[in-house]
Amino acid sequence: MNQNPTPSEQLDRLRQPAKESWHALQDSDVPVIYVGHATCGRAAGSQETIEGFEQALADKGIAAEIRTVGCLGHCYAEPLVIIHYPGFPPLMYQKIGAGEARVLVNSFLQAGEDPCFEYLLGALEPNEMFPTLMDYPRYLYEKRVIMAHCGRIDPENIDHYLALDGYQALAKALEQGGQWVVDEVKAAHLRGRGGAGFPAGIKWEIARHAEKQPKVVICNGDEGDPGAYMDRTLMESNPHQVLEGLAIAALAVGAERAILYIRAEYPLAVRTIQQAIYAAREKKLLGDHILGTDFSLDISIFQGSGAFVCGEETALIQSVEGHRGMPQYRPPYPAVEGLDGLPTVINNVKTLATVPAIISKGSDWFKTIGTEKTPGTAIFSVVGEVEYPGLVEVPMGVSLEHLIYEVCGGIKDGKPFKAVQIGGPSGGCLPESELGTAIDFDSLKQAGAMMGSGGMVVMNADACMVEVARYFVDFTQKESCGKCTFCRIGTRHLLAILEDFTKGVGSDDDLQELKSLSEGIIKGSLCSLGKTAPNPVLTTLKFFPDEYLAHIHEQRCPAMMCRALTAFYIDLEACARGCDACVACCPTEAIFTTSNRKKAIDQEKCVKCGECVYACPPEYDAVRRVSPPGMIPDQGIKPLVETKEEQ
Amino acid sequence: MVTITVDGLEITVPRRTRLLQACLDNGIYIPNLCYLEGMDQPPASCRLCLVEIEGRPGPVPSCSLEVEAGMVVHTNTDEVQKLQKMAFRLLVCTNEGQCRMCMANKRCELQRIAKFLHMPLRTKRLRHLPKDLPEVIEDHPCIVYEPNKCVLCGRCVYVCAQQGNDFSLSFANRGFNTVISFFGSQNEGQGDACLDCQACVDICPVGALNLKDDRRRHLRKMAAKAKARG
Ligand SMILES: Cc1cc2nc3c(=O)[nH]c(=O)nc-3n(C[C@H](O)[C@H](O)[C@H](O)COP(=O)(O)O)c2cc1C
Ligand code: SF4
Ligand code: SF4
Ligand code: SF4
Ligand code: SF4
Ligand code: SF4
Ligand code: FES
Numbered sequence: 001m002n003q004n005p006t007p008s009e010q011l012d013r014l015r016q017p018a019k020e021s022w023h024a025l026q027d028s029d030v031p032v033i034y035v036g037h038a039t040c041g042r043a044a045g046s047q048e049t050i051e052g053f054e055q056a057l058a059d060k061g062i063a064a065e066i067r068t069v070g071c072l073g074h075c076y077a078e079p080l081v082i083i084h085y086p087g088f089p090p091l092m093y094q095k096i097g098a099g100e101a102r103v104l105v106n107s108f109l110q111a112g113e114d115p116c117f118e119y120l121l122g123a124l125e126p127n128e129m130f131p132t133l134m135d136y137p138r139y140l141y142e143k144r145v146i147m148a149h150c151g152r153i154d155p156e157n158i159d160h161y162l163a164l165d166g167y168q169a170l171a172k173a174l175e176q177g178g179q180w181v182v183d184e185v186k187a188a189h190l191r192g193r194g195g196a197g198f199p200a201g202i203k204w205e206i207a208r209h210a211e212k213q214p215k216v217v218i219c220n221g222d223e224g225d226p227g228a229y230m231d232r233t234l235m236e237s238n239p240h241q242v243l244e245g246l247a248i249a250a251l252a253v254g255a256e257r258a259i260l261y262i263r264a265e266y267p268l269a270v271r272t273i274q275q276a277i278y279a280a281r282e283k284k285l286l287g288d289h290i291l292g293t294d295f296s297l298d299i300s301i302f303q304g305s306g307a308f309v310c311g312e313e314t315a316l317i318q319s320v321e322g323h324r325g326m327p328q329y330r331p332p333y334p335a336v337e338g339l340d341g342l343p344t345v346i347n348n349v350k351t352l353a354t355v356p357a358i359i360s361k362g363s364d365w366f367k368t369i370g371t372e373k374t375p376g377t378a379i380f381s382v383v384g385e386v387e388y389p390g391l392v393e394v395p396m397g398v399s400l401e402h403l404i405y406e407v408c409g410g411i412k413d414g415k416p417f418k419a420v421q422i423g424g425p426s427g428g429c430l431p432e433s434e435l436g437t438a439i440d441f442d443s444l445k446q447a448g449a450m451m452g453s454g455g456m457v458v459m460n461a462d463a464c465m466v467e468v469a470r471y472f473v474d475f476t477q478k479e480s481c482g483k484c485t486f487c488r489i490g491t492r493h494l495l496a497i498l499e500d501f502t503k504g505v506g507s508d509d510d511l512q513e514l515k516s517l518s519e520g521i522i523k524g525s526l527c528s529l530g531k532t533a534p535n536p537v538l539t540t541l542k543f544f545p546d547e548y549l550a551h552i553h554e555q556r557c558p559a560m561m562c563r564a565l566t567a568f569y570i571d572l573e574a575c576a577r578g579c580d581a582c583v584a585c586c587p588t589e590a591i592f593t594t595s596n597r598k599k600a601i602d603q604e605k606c607v608k609c610g611e612c613v614y615a616c617p618p619e620y621d622a623v624r625r626v627s628p629p630g631m632i633p634d635q636g637i638k639p640l641v642e643t644k645e646e647q
Numbered sequence: 648m649v650t651i652t653v654d655g656l657e658i659t660v661p662r663r664t665r666l667l668q669a670c671l672d673n674g675i676y677i678p679n680l681c682y683l684e685g686m687d688q689p690p691a692s693c694r695l696c697l698v699e700i701e702g703r704p705g706p707v708p709s710c711s712l713e714v715e716a717g718m719v720v721h722t723n724t725d726e727v728q729k730l731q732k733m734a735f736r737l738l739v740c741t742n743e744g745q746c747r748m749c750m751a752n753k754r755c756e757l758q759r760i761a762k763f764l765h766m767p768l769r770t771k772r773l774r775h776l777p778k779d780l781p782e783v784i785e786d787h788p789c790i791v792y793e794p795n796k797c798v799l800c801g802r803c804v805y806v807c808a809q810q811g812n813d814f815s816l817s818f819a820n821r822g823f824n825t826v827i828s829f830f831g832s833q834n835e836g837q838g839d840a841c842l843d844c845q846a847c848v849d850i851c852p853v854g855a856l857n858l859k860d861d862r863r864r865h866l867r868k869m870a871a872k873a874k875a876r877g
Contacts, residue, residue, distance in 0.1 A: 307821070324817065324818055326818070328688065328690075329688070329689070329690075329691040329708065329711045477822050477823060478821065478822045479821065479822065480821065480822040480823070480825075481821065481825075482799065482818065482820065482821055482822055482823070482824075482825025483690065483692045483799070483801075483818075483825075484691070484692045484693070484694055485692070485693055485694045485695075485734045485737050485738055485798075485799075486694055486733070486734060486737065488799065488822065488823060488825060489737035489738065489740065489741070489776075489823060490733075490737055491822075491823075492776065492822070492823035493737070493740075493773055493774070493776065496774060496776060513772065513773070516733075517733070520729070520730055520733040520734075523705060523706065523726075523730060524694045524697070524706075524730050524733070524734060525694075526691055526692065526694070
């Protein structure tokens, strides 16, 4: 036994060549161009960017390397490109399409002269010449533990991960043993990032001590929240970190089988993970006799077919077993009796991706980040009306205000903030007065929202809270598995009442019913989908009661968002004689010429699409929106009667 | 054996008995729709059998709990009744509650629960909200299904699987429009998926599943009655 190399020694053999090739890339004497090529980058056109670079480089006969990397989380700036030109610090550029790629090649890569400041976001390292990214609040306040390497390494090249100390935690775990891992993760107080925040170490311990054999671990990459994409980003940008975490979890609970449950709508994540599994197996980092030890792990991918409820752990198990994805009553909890009746640990992608860092650097280090009750970082996908939407990773415990105003640059166009919806479709809407709330499982829950899986929508004054509640309830009631009475039928009634409200129909009794149904659904539903679905309703009722009352008492939508309660008219004072910019945009030909050759809207024909508001040139800005519709002033409009000569 | 207290009454039942079963066996009725004796893992979906247990938070479905020595159970607290009534209202609002015309009249489980809860079969508090589906689905060769009467208790799906017929009868659609569906019965080449055992028809607690022949006869009878009344 003694002459066998230890896992660490085995790993070192793999790391030597990996480090060499990584350093060769860092010290390359030709420029290296890194293009963000995860799903978000691709959606923004990174394929064209790559082709643009290739073309331009070929045209100029310049030697350079193009490497595709994952996502840095700066979605507002995609396609993102990092150029490492020998003699310069690595420079990050934003919004680089094919055209900008050509300019960069011509002015920077060709002569090394003009580094194109106009596209520059900043340098990745401190230097004399360029502002560094650390000068931006976004970078300064972020704390990257889980996403540390995302967007910096090639996800398809296992050597990149190995060179940056990848799989070191697995080697250490193999040497220390499963119980040590459980103790360490328990000591770190790592809470599950999939929504409920259950301590991972305790879950692992329960499964480890469960009698039945064999055991199973599952990585939950279902990510069904609309607008949330941090799990996808991790799987696409640094798949080995997720795999390493999963392997450590398997070791900790004594599992022989691991499954990655990824929704089929994430084809790139599936492909990237699959490729990573092959690469790791080849190097004996997964599969049989990992790093020369007795520990073997059969690891496979299961593609879910995109039902939100299949992210719920018991429904997920049902679907892997080949049944319809319907949640089951707990207990028994999966850790005791899960897939095929076997003890099954299910953890979220982010939870597992945090594990390698904890094992490498220790639980004490981990506890220096975040709060006492929830150490570590939180990843949010921030969308909506902020300057810099995208993925942000911040320490747990920072306030919502800090996240929105400092990290994400505040509200777009300087408009006033109205509400932030946190926790996915069944999260809550918090108003300005709650912005001091700390971001962690317990504080958010207390405020009526929840951590969920980290979706966050920031809204300005143009958002109608009744409509927002309707929108989210519409989603959850459609995604209900239909099993239990309260969720299946109750949420449908919530929707019916809210739909009425957005049309100005409703009474105080309906308002009362909305509340009591919501409370019943929370108490009576079987799984957390139903138990949380009324959150958007209850929080908007609590924090924005006036908006509900305006809808049902005055048929008025204060945000002027609900179509049935708003109307458009053209202010004849402001409208320019002879201009007809609005006419062509109207889909229903509702705009006609008045007797004084200005324009007016035929209310009978208008479908309230709002197009004319944007079509009217800003110097006139003549189209007005009012609520309730009866607010349109009488301007004494008469249509123009056209005479023969004019035609 | 295990002794527990239900509404102040001590009852003794074999170990591992489901709490709901224990109550029913001892003459304590708790409304229920989705539970059947012998179920390995009750679906706990109708949410009617809620009870409160001292020392545990909130109402819990009694069908899904096994009795534990010394359990003190309350089947009729305000909280329990409130939720049961709400669940009942939700269940009946898809149907007009036209019991007089229904084939299950007088043997319907919903009628029994209505009597127990002192609730009308036609709710005034919630709007009548039929499913966005045909009134009658007739794609099985000899069984007809009425989605708006169906309470989605899943008993039919369970007994079908118990017959050794795992995938013939199953849930379909999502959310409010969830139904049960005879997969395979309408597909060519799989026409024999259904065993024609009628187990599903027999177990349905309401009038949602019936033999086509029976229904035809029933409708004729109803029509004749209506005519006689003028
Ligand atoms: C309706 C619903 C959807 C869920 N979707 C997900 C999901 O997409 N991804 C996820 O990791 N957990 C999801 N969960 C939470 C899981 O049930 C489970 O708690 C989690 O995967 C456990 O992992 P963790 O302890 O690492 O958080 C969902 C829960 C519910 C009720
Ligand atoms: S709460 Fe909704 S999603 Fe969950 S089991 Fe009940 S019906 Fe299905
Ligand atoms: S709101 Fe739309 S439909 Fe109405 S007038 Fe303007 S462009 Fe036409
Ligand atoms: S675009 Fe504006 S200014 Fe021009 S005609 Fe229409 S309302 Fe008047
Ligand atoms: S199923 Fe029951 S409640 Fe419904 S109409 Fe028939 S008898 Fe009445
Ligand atoms: S058809 Fe009858 S037995 Fe089947 S789910 Fe509906 S109500 Fe239950
Ligand atoms: S009988 Fe218990 S939930 Fe239906």
